[in-house]
Amino acid sequence: MIPGSFSYHRPTSVQEAVGLLTKLGDDGRALAGGHSLIPMMKLRLATPANLVDLAGIADLKGIRADGNDIVIGAMTTQHDVIGSDLLGTKIPILRETSLQVADPQVRYVGTLGGNVANGDPGNDMPAVMLCLNATYHVTGKGGERRIAAREFYQGAYFTALEAGDVLTAVRIPVPAAGHGSAYEKLKRKIGDYATAAAAVVLTMSGGKVASCSIGLTNVAETPLWAEEAAKILTGSTLDAATVKKAVAAAEAITAPATDARGPAHYRTKMAGVMLARALARAKAKARG
């Protein structure tokens, strides 16, 4: 499997990359880790005439605290996320999720920015970003702007990115100290996309849920933020009856495809099972 021919560009600044991608329009694509794009190119499902490799742009790497946020450069790899003590301490759900992305080799090269920007509903990080209320930094021909992750995903492979745009960083508000979180992913084997997966971040106070946020992976054309389910749970002790109601609310917003991972109704039910498991595990980790 050999990809179609293309011209290769390796800019050294975001500005240069945006200039190239703007000029090239539909003939150009940004290349991050390439572990989604290159397989598509080998199958000739993607045939860009130009690849703009972002690997030479130093500004796109690194993880830093900024006030109450953590800002992660788009070219930070899953391996870097796993190895970050800052993230491991402040936002442990990221390490937990990265460890469930693909396999070790892919995680050395695959990037956080590529994972969230690609718009593939099978990717794990987008639902986690909805759950964490992340914001994406995007630079385009009009300069820099910020897009809430919850506003970013429009359909399978359709996002708020426009021609010429480069997603440069992910900004995540650090969840309250003492929060609990979990990412539960059902997959057929290592390296597989989720049959269904659920991300939960919650805080507890006096044995009751003080705040809760839920993201769902691969059970619709886009990652899902299960707002209603989280509302049902807030104020509860996560008793069985309330969890059942919340699971039903989460299942109601799913619209998975029937595919090799199972029929649609099964995947919907598995989203519910993953949510219930993630809630129990997040609660066990939360203080208060």
Place this chain on the structure above:
Amino acid sequence: MAKSHIKMTVNGKAVEELVEPRTLLIHFLREQLSLTGPHIGCETSHCGACTVDLDGKSVKSCTMFAVQADGADIRTIEGMANADGTLHALQEGFREMHGLQCGFCTPGMILRAYRLLQENKNPSEEEIRYGISGNLCRCTGYQNIVKAIQYAAAKIAGVPFQEAAE
């Protein structure tokens, strides 16, 4: 399409070549450098037979363009043996513990295990299995592959290898 000029270090030797941008690293290594140790298995980033070590990372060379590896330091199975020709501890471990049957996955397994042992000198069985989860053995000989890696870890650490009871 214009060819790109790339320079890299492969198994300690400086290499300078012209490549088409679309040339995958695995094809570059096998066809242009005649390093046929890294194998082409699935070509879809799953099987790990093409794994090489690149700048301290285990990389599936079927999922990277050679131009992306410009400036990199790469090691393949051809660069694993010691300078005096004796086998690397991992190669010896695979031989002693029968870590290969057909041998197709072995170069990728050894290169992946090499990086795993660089990062974790004394991995548990579970850590080894998780660490090689991106490498498939179609003979399903994982039991002895795990033992081979444990053998190598012990040899590198200079302690006697003790096989776990089954």
